[in-house]
Amino acid sequence: MAVNNINHVVITGNLTREPELRETGTGKSVCEMRVAVNSSFKQGDKWESKPNYFQVNTWAGLADNCAKYLEKGSGVAVSGRLEWQKWESKDGGINSRVVIVADSVQFLGRANATQKPDMEALKAEAADPPSIPSDDEDIPF
Numbered sequence: 001m002a003v004n005n006i007n008h009v010v011i012t013g014n015l016t017r018e019p020e021l022r023e024t025g026t027g028k029s030v031c032e033m034r035v036a037v038n039s040s041f042k043q044g045d046k047w048e049s050k051p052n053y054f055q056v057n058t059w060a061g062l063a064d065n066c067a068k069y070l071e072k073g074s075g076v077a078v079s080g081r082l083e084w085q086k087w088e089s090k091d092g093g094i095n096s097r098v099v100i101v102a103d104s105v106q107f108l109g110r111a112n113a114t115q116k117p118d119m120e121a122l123k124a125e126a127a128d129p130p131s132i133p134s135d136d137e138d139i140p141f
Contacts, residue, residue, distance in 0.1 A: 007081045009100055011054060012108065013037035015074045021067035031063035032056070035076060035100075055099040056080070066105055075108030 013035040020032045033056045038049050056078050058066050070076065080102035089095050 008079070009082055010077070010079045011035060011037050011100070012075070012077045013054070015070055015072050015076065016053065018072050019067045019070050021063060029060055029063040029067075031058045031066045033058070033066065033070070033076075035078060054078075055097060056102050056105075057099050058102045058105060062102065062105060069107060070105075077106040077108055078102050079104045 016034045016036045021029060022032075023029055035054045035056050036051045037054065038051050040047050040049050042048070056076075078100060080100045082098055083101045084096060084098050086094065086096040
């Protein structure tokens with residue numbers, strides 16, 4: 001019997017720096033963003049706040065729109081999946097991190113509210129989701 005795995009995450013927070021747009025070797029756009037999400041906890045009689053920082057990557061048309069319309073401090077709601085990345089540094093050490101690969105990003109607040117996202121590009125991105133390889137044994141019904 002196959003185990004059903006779920007890898008889905010949703011966060012809301014604010015960008016801690018400007019989005020960084022770049023292209024892969026094949027010309028596909030990728031935008032890297034850092035999102036801060038505050039959590040609260042009680043310390044004695046007082047409530048304390050602790051920031052958590054997440055690396056978020058967007059691709060293709062979504063990446064272009066994030067780079068164009070978001071800036072440091074912008075509020076976002078991100079929905080996507082977690083991905084573990086591992087690489088070797090120049091000195092031979094092994095590095096790793098977990099990033100959120102976003103399927104969607106909702107813009108919650110922009111400093112320049114007169115600009116509007118390119119809705120056609122967002123629709124095209126939603127109409128062409130990344131393919132997910134499947135095996136008939138993985139289907140739960």
